[in-house]
Amino acid sequence: MLSVKGLTKDYGRLRAIDNLEFEVEEGIVYGFVGPNGAGKTTTIDIIATVLKPTSGDALVNGYSVVRDKEKVKWLIGYMPDFYGVYHDMSVWEYLDFFCSAYGLEGEKKRKRIEELLEMFELAHKRDDEVESLSRGMRQKLCLARALVHDPPLLLLDEPASGMDPRARTEVLQLLKELSRKGKTIFISSHILPEIGSICDKVGIIEKGKLLISESMDKLEEKVKGFRTIRIEIIEGKEIGERIVKGNPQIIEVREWEKGWEVDFQGSDASLADLLGELVREGVKVVSFAPSREITLTDIFMRLTKGETQ
DSSP, rough: OEEEEEEEEETTTTTEEEEEEEETTOOOOEEEEOOOOOOOOHHHHTTTSSSOOEEEEEETTEEEEETTTHHHHHHEEEESSSSOOTTBBHHHHHHHHHHTTTTTHHHHHHHHHHHHHHTTTGGGOOOOOGGGSSSHHHHHHHHHHHHHTOOEOOOOOOSTTTTTHHHHHHHHHHHHHHHHHTOOEEHHHHHHHHHTTSSEEEEETTTEEEEEEEEEEHHHHHHHHHHEEEEEEEEEEEHHHHHHHHHHHHHEEEEEEEEEEEEEEHHHHHHHHHHHHHHHHTEEEEEEEEEEEEHHHHHHHHHTTTTOO
């Protein structure tokens, strides 16, 4: 559904995005994750035909965002991070306006508005002014607006930004439902846990460069090999420190008063070997156990610090 090829955008000497390459298959939810300023919005704006790339291209269902802008606009539903709402306009009028902009008229338009109001649980607000809605309801309305022409691809830039936990959960549940109905969803966020539960695939971007683009299954496989182990000892600290710091599967060592906390990458068998080596060398180990599992957020933090795992 979406193929990004060598996408680059420069603002003078500043390179906002640098040679991005990734694929988004039809019918999946793709999470585009990175810290603020990483280049997420620039990328989405180019795919949405709002910005022109300096070089490279993006194809939406085979159509170029550079050469086929008008065709692409009918294939996407675009929800920017900051969007316009209109004064003195009701919820119904707001959707009516955008339906008309996409050429829907008469009974077809009325039916589509009713469907969207029901889908987003806004029917009871149909006559309320848009500016009177809560942040969460405005987000729902903006998402409904992006769907008026029933596009196959949704581009959503921080759709849950600034929302309270309940509203955020409701929006993410709506996105899950849209995915089940066959929509391809490209969603940006700077918070991986917020969208990780609904994504099939994740791309991580930092300083305009794509660090990784993998299925959630593959990312979870990466996570499985990582864990944080707390080692408590009562004797043999010098020997233990040499063993721990010399182990190639230990990524980071943090000392504490009774031993070490280590970030370990490897299998259960390798972990057992580490414990066995400590005991054989005379280190008296009181406790050797995971303090927590390393999460996708840890992977994200390491990658966006420029570390590779």
